[in-house]
Amino acid sequence: xxxxxxxxxxxxxxxxxxxxxxxxxxxxxxxxxxxxxxxxxxxxxxxxxxxxxxxxxxxxxxxxxxxxxxxxxxxxxxxxxxxxxxxxxxxxxxxxxxxxxxxxxxxxxxxxxxxxxxxxxxxxxxxxxxxxxxxxxxxxxxxxxxxxxxxxxxxxxxxxxxxxxxxxxxxxxxxxxxxxxxxxxxxxxxxxxxxxxxxxxxxxxxxxxxxxxxxxxxxxxxxxxxxxxxxxxxxxxxxxxxxxxxxxxxxxxxxxxxxxxxxxxxxxxxxxxxxxxxxxxxxxxxxx
Ligand code: GLN
Numbered sequence: 395x396x397x398x399x400x401x402x403x404x405x406x407x408x409x410x411x412x413x414x415x416x417x418x419x420x421x422x423x424x425x426x427x428x429x430x431x432x433x434x435x436x437x438x439x440x441x442x443x444x445x446x447x448x449x450x451x452x453x454x455x456x457x458x459x460x461x462x463x464x465x466x467x468x469x470x471x472x473x474x475x476x477x478x479x480x481x482x483x484x485x486x487x488x489x490x491x492x493x494x495x496x497x498x499x500x501x502x503x504x505x506x507x508x509x510x511x512x513x514x515x516x517x518x519x520x521x522x523x524x525x526x527x528x529x530x531x532x533x534x535x536x537x538x539x540x541x542x543x544x545x546x547x548x549x550x551x552x553x554x555x556x557x558x559x560x561x562x563x564x565x566x567x568x569x570x571x572x573x574x575x576x577x578x579x580x581x582x583x584x585x586x587x588x589x590x591x592x593x594x595x596x597x598x599x600x601x602x603x604x605x606x607x608x609x610x611x612x613x614x615x616x617x618x619x620x621x622x623x624x625x626x627x628x629x630x631x632x633x634x635x636x637x638x639x640x641x642x643x644x645x646x647x648x649x650x651x652x653x654x655x656x657x658x659x660x661x662x663x664x665x666x667x668x669x670x671x672x673x674x675x676x677x678x679x680x681x682x
Pocket of ligand 1: 490491492493494497519520521522523524525526589590591611612613
């Protein structure tokens with residue numbers, strides 16, 4: 395079959411980029427490119443070296459379908475099945491929250507806070523795709539991790555990511571509610587890290603359509619968004635060694651209530667803001 399009448403890479407992008415822009419996609423060029431590269435199984439740069447390559451009807455059809463899903467609010471990361479986080483690429487699917495840049499800052503903050511400490515044992519609570527435990531296992535080469543999640547489907551994604559990134563021998567994945575499965579086992583930890591759901595329930599419905607495709611379980615923090623921090627505190631207190639650290643990501647307006655909560659329980663708190671200047675991370679040291 396002749397392909398002379400078929401759209402080239404250049405021609406289809408010339409149609410799709412303005413279409414995505416018109417539909418309110420914020421980075422239309424980037425997203426049109428990444429989705430086409432995904433459909434064609436090419437790295438993005440290859441689109442430019444194959445600019446005049448004609449697409450076959452099947453490729454055009456698959457690109458159309460994926461563009462429609464994007465317009466319907468499916469996030470780019472779920473459509474391509476991957477998301478980069480710090481220096482690594484993670485597999486994602488709708489069973490897990492898509493890792494955010496703020497969480498990269500949480501990981502950086504933890505690495506700075508434990509600098510020079512050897513043989514750390516840590517827990518990642520609500521591991522989702524596994525990004526926190528996996529990135530920290532990569533960055534702290536003699537650290538050992540337990541990564542807990544209530545969702546079996548999320549743990550499957552996290553385990554695959556740990557295998558792909560070659561840290562599976564230092565992370566044990568455990569199914570359960572917060573730290574429940576580790577209580578009563580005599581284990582103690584130097585470090586407990588979490589990015590728990592922290593959006594107040596009443597705000598969930600008004601979020602951008604993309605966020606609406608993410609698991610509500612990973613987002614909904616109860617009536618005031620603080621439910622998980624309250625439930626975590628007594629569990630953390632049982633499992634952390636004296637002098638141990640808890641590092642938590644939180645909502646931009648939650649620094650004060652969270653600091654009060656942890657101070658009251660005998661923890662020394664340090665707060666960090668994210669790259670947008672919003673309060674985002676609490677690091678608390680157990681002083682008893
Ligand atoms: N720990 C995962 C992340 O930070 C998942 C967090 C969540 O589902 N709330 O991306």
